[in-house]
Amino acid sequence: MLFTSYEFILFVVILFVIFYIIPKRFQWMLLLLASYVFYSFAGLGYLAYILATTLSTYLASWRIGLLQTIQADYLKDNKEGLSREERKTYKAQIKKKQRMRLVFCMVFNFGILAVLKYTNFTILNINSVFDLLKVGRNIPVLSFVLPLGISFYTFQTMGYIIDVYRDKYPYEKNIFKLALFISFFPQLIQGPISRFDDLKETLFSAHSFDAMNISFGLQRILWGFFKKLVVADRLLVAVNTIVRNPDDYQGVYVLVGMFFYAIQLYADFTGGIDIAIGVAEVFGIKLKENFERPYFSKSITEYWRRWHITLGTWFREYMFFPISVSKSMLNLSKRCRKIFGDAIGKRIPVYLATIIVWFTTGVWHGAAWNFIVWGLLNCLVILVSQECTPLYQRFHNRFNVLHTFWYRLFQVARTFWLMSFLRTLDCYRNVGTTFRMYGTVFTKWNWNEIFNGGLLGLGLTISDYIVLILAVLFILYVSLASRSVGYRQQLARKPLTMRYLSYFLLIISILIFGAYGVGYDASQFIYSQF
Amino acid sequence: MKIKKILINIVALMLLLAVIIFLQELFMPKYMSEIPEGNLVEEYYSEEKKHDVIFVGDCEVFSNVSPVTLWEKYGITSYIRGSAQQLIWQSYYLLEETLKYEKPEVVVFNVLSMKYNEPQKEAYNRLTLDGMKLSKQKIGAIKASMMEDEDLITYIFPLLRYHSRWNDIKAEDFKYVLGKDKQSHNGYLMRVDIKPVGYIPKGRVMADYSFGDNSYYYLEKMAKLCMENDVELILIKSPSVYPYWYPQWDQQIVDFAQENDLTYINFLEVAEDKIGIEYDKDTFDGGLHLNLSGAEKFTEYFGEILRSDFNLPDHRDEEDYKSIWKDKTDFYYAMKEDQERELKEYGYLKSYGAVAQTIGGSLDEE
Numbered sequence: 001m002l003f004t005s006y007e008f009i010l011f012v013v014i015l016f017v018i019f020y021i022i023p024k025r026f027q028w029m030l031l032l033l034a035s036y037v038f039y040s041f042a043g044l045g046y047l048a049y050i051l052a053t054t055l056s057t058y059l060a061s062w063r064i065g066l067l068q069t070i071q072a073d074y075l076k077d078n079k080e081g082l083s084r085e086e087r088k089t090y091k092a093q094i095k096k097k098q099r100m101r102l103v104f105c106m107v108f109n110f111g112i113l114a115v116l117k118y119t120n121f122t123i124l125n126i127n128s129v130f131d132l133l134k135v136g137r138n139i140p141v142l143s144f145v146l147p148l149g150i151s152f153y154t155f156q157t158m159g160y161i162i163d164v165y166r167d168k169y170p171y172e173k174n175i176f177k178l179a180l181f182i183s184f185f186p187q188l189i190q191g192p193i194s195r196f197d198d199l200k201e202t203l204f205s206a207h208s209f210d211a212m213n214i215s216f217g218l219q220r221i222l223w224g225f226f227k228k229l230v231v232a233d234r235l236l237v238a239v240n241t242i243v244r245n246p247d248d249y250q251g252v253y254v255l256v257g258m259f260f261y262a263i264q265l266y267a268d269f270t271g272g273i274d275i276a277i278g279v280a281e282v283f284g285i286k287l288k289e290n291f292e293r294p295y296f297s298k299s300i301t302e303y304w305r306r307w308h309i310t311l312g313t314w315f316r317e318y319m320f321f322p323i324s325v326s327k328s329m330l331n332l333s334k335r336c337r338k339i340f341g342d343a344i345g346k347r348i349p350v351y352l353a354t355i356i357v358w359f360t361t362g363v364w365h366g367a368a369w370n371f372i373v374w375g376l377l378n379c380l381v382i383l384v385s386q387e388c389t390p391l392y393q394r395f396h397n398r399f400n401v402l403h404t405f406w407y408r409l410f411q412v413a414r415t416f417w418l419m420s421f422l423r424t425l426d427c428y429r430n431v432g433t434t435f436r437m438y439g440t441v442f443t444k445w446n447w448n449e450i451f452n453g454g455l456l457g458l459g460l461t462i463s464d465y466i467v468l469i470l471a472v473l474f475i476l477y478v479s480l481a482s483r484s485v486g487y488r489q490q491l492a493r494k495p496l497t498m499r500y501l502s503y504f505l506l507i508i509s510i511l512i513f514g515a516y517g518v519g520y521d522a523s524q525f526i527y528s529q530f
Numbered sequence: 531m532k533i534k535k536i537l538i539n540i541v542a543l544m545l546l547l548a549v550i551i552f553l554q555e556l557f558m559p560k561y562m563s564e565i566p567e568g569n570l571v572e573e574y575y576s577e578e579k580k581h582d583v584i585f586v587g588d589c590e591v592f593s594n595v596s597p598v599t600l601w602e603k604y605g606i607t608s609y610i611r612g613s614a615q616q617l618i619w620q621s622y623y624l625l626e627e628t629l630k631y632e633k634p635e636v637v638v639f640n641v642l643s644m645k646y647n648e649p650q651k652e653a654y655n656r657l658t659l660d661g662m663k664l665s666k667q668k669i670g671a672i673k674a675s676m677m678e679d680e681d682l683i684t685y686i687f688p689l690l691r692y693h694s695r696w697n698d699i700k701a702e703d704f705k706y707v708l709g710k711d712k713q714s715h716n717g718y719l720m721r722v723d724i725k726p727v728g729y730i731p732k733g734r735v736m737a738d739y740s741f742g743d744n745s746y747y748y749l750e751k752m753a754k755l756c757m758e759n760d761v762e763l764i765l766i767k768s769p770s771v772y773p774y775w776y777p778q779w780d781q782q783i784v785d786f787a788q789e790n791d792l793t794y795i796n797f798l799e800v801a802e803d804k805i806g807i808e809y810d811k812d813t814f815d816g817g818l819h820l821n822l823s824g825a826e827k828f829t830e831y832f833g834e835i836l837r838s839d840f841n842l843p844d845h846r847d848e849e850d851y852k853s854i855w856k857d858k859t860d861f862y863y864a865m866k867e868d869q870e871r872e873l874k875e876y877g878y879l880k881s882y883g884a885v886a887q888t889i890g891g892s893l894d895e896e
Binding site for chain 1: 538542545546549550553557652679680681683684689690691693694696697
């Protein structure tokens, strides 16, 4: 059920009415039921996967929690009788048992994800090697269909089990509450990836009808619809025309494609998250923000702190830090320092962890070389810019431009275009084509074409471009205006007529200028495919 | 304070709805200067609903039958509830809806649409369904007609379908936003131009000539509906020579009529000999549809059958009807004159009698 479908709107409206009618203690149960109904729209068979994840995680967290209790009781009962060494040994034994449950749970769940998402990718690569070696036989590809949002809910659930293992918070004793945390429908398709301790506060509590909260939620939903339907789905036509016809659209068109895709992806992904957060807000539930004006970032590192924040946080907390401080990494660090000296030696483990994280980030986005290369290129740029820090420092010591408006503008534009270049790997059918297209940007000088009607050959009319320009300027304005205080809060302080006029204009813009219905291809949210 | 807030919200909501309804009316195609078929279904609602005969079916009724001729020759009042490629389930629901408003003596159904067992095209669906008033019948017709990628809600709130016309809004859309000119003559769409029948392609050999289950289902429903309402149902095949009407199809209708004790007349068999249709001058598109001359000949012939075999009364001397039909007849001849003038002046029909439409009046005025 697509967020922008009529079915979804009807689903939320019905749920909303029931939610505020039933006794408050049943609200979270209703949300669980609704989430499973929502999920089953994608196919009843998929329920088995999310149920397997829920059950395995519950059992593992229950065992880990139980071991924690046993340990606490044992240590309390034997407070006087145990030496420090004995206590340490006992704790280590318990931790080992807990780790076994954790590892089992992670292997099982990441295993499901890996089998469903990466088996065919692996087979195709093995077949390519076979072809290269002229083995003369191929492994047949398997017909797996990826369950909706599996990458998102698997990561969210594994974050939970790791936190329970780390004793950050106690495990959830009620399996149905855990099931709701894993399957909560607004965040199921494309995130944000929530942490249990963040979400549980509002997810399981009773909610009264709060007009302000609901109004804010509805505004956020409308804003998401505006971004998705007026901007993202309108640009989709032009982006597809360029990337699906690489022989016809080269040179400047590749740059146009990059620019359009940057806007499309932003409007699509942030729009989807706006709808998710807005829907949750209507039910009184607070989801984490996933973006913080990412296209105003001045460096790629900053960009990744502001784009898809919850995924970045996940990788940092559950992968980068654990790898960096793991025993093997510390040993490696020691050895490297001995061999290469302190300066280089201490960097190698960090860089190695960074490479692993970015490789995984690439793989998480999709089972294709495009995504792996994309991840590694991101990593490369980050590491190179880190290595170049002394150079930048020297430059800034010499030229005092760092805090000037124009230099900041340059930094923002540089980051935007650099990211757009890298992001193009999402679009073309393979890495080779993408690099060939990169090449044409520098070798094919056809700038005059876009001013001679070329832009009108991409499936958009002049009126479409006018709508797009106005819509993007509006998004830009709202983005800039809400730097300190949220735009909805600002709007709430405006006179009544102004407020209603804004709502009306937004609703009517979506209704009239939205690229939906017959004549437009209903487009899936880009991130729901990851 | 709280009540004031609620009232403000209600007023704001009403205002928003009013704006959306206005936009919906603005964005819906008006079918004034082109595709006049799009208005046929809607025009019925502004009619005085006192008809002896209701015709239902596709273009073979709204192009081939002239209710004004039926009135002038026999004093029979009639209305055509037909539109372009009107599928049998659409005819059924339109008939069911019509029977809510009036009880005719006879219903005539043109059977060509039996050949379609599935919905065909969204554009044709729209021509029929957009004009229907919201009712149980409309919902039924929509559900039966929708293509796979269509949504029911877009028929109930057509703005969701026609919003993409924002780039295509013309002066016509503003001009007719509050009311449209009448285009048909009790559902008959007049054409006086001539395009003789030339080459008629023979029907392709088919693997199976049987009409589909869905078509039969609605034909049976139609027969049952007429029986329940004590209305005589007549099945006809209008005298259009193309699309090809297979003998195997004809036989199935003959059998159905026999089994259900219905009258079935295939006018193709008597078109030239008895009706006197001359296909070199009585059609405007090479035999698909009759022009005014052909429609008048066919209607006169059919009218005689209706009068004699079904004992339909002659209302020509009844005061109630006289003035209504005087206006209709005036509009009819004004349009005929108008079209003939256009034909003479330009060699083709430029506006299909747009000048005469001002005589016909606006739908909302009636």
